[in-house]
Amino acid sequence: MAVDVLQSLEIIEVMENFISRIRPPEEIRSKLDIAYAIEDQSIIIFEIRPKFQAPGAVIKSPIAKITFVKAKNHWKVFWQKADLKWHSYKPKPTVKTIKEFTGLVEKDEYHCFFG
Secondary structure, eight states, rough: OOOOOOHHHHHHHHHHHHHHHHHGGGGGGTTTTTEEEETTTTTEEEEEEEEEEETEEEEEEEEEEEEEETTTTTEEEEEEOTSSEEEEEETTEEEEEEHHHHHHHHHOSSOOOOO
C-alpha cells in the first residue's frame, strides 16, 4: 500500500530540503548527483553517475531506503551492502519521522550510506 496524500506532501517537503543540502555543486552534477524516489511505501535515496563505457547512459546507485510500517507507525531504515541487498541499519533500525531518517543519512556516523 502506498503512503497517503498528507504523508506524500511531508515526504516531498523534507526530502527536497534534504537533497538540496547534500547535492554536489551545480558544476559537477553532470558527473555526480543525488536524488530520491518514492516507491509505494518506501523512499530511496540514490546517486546518479554517467555510465563509464556508455556516455549517454546513467547509473543510479541506491544509498539508503526507508519503508513505512503502518501497523507500527514507524519507518524501517535500510542500507545497501556490497551484495546489493538491502539490510537493516543496525545502529538505528527504525525512526518515527522522515526528518530523523535524513539526519541519520546526512550524519552517516557509521559510513554505511556514503561509504
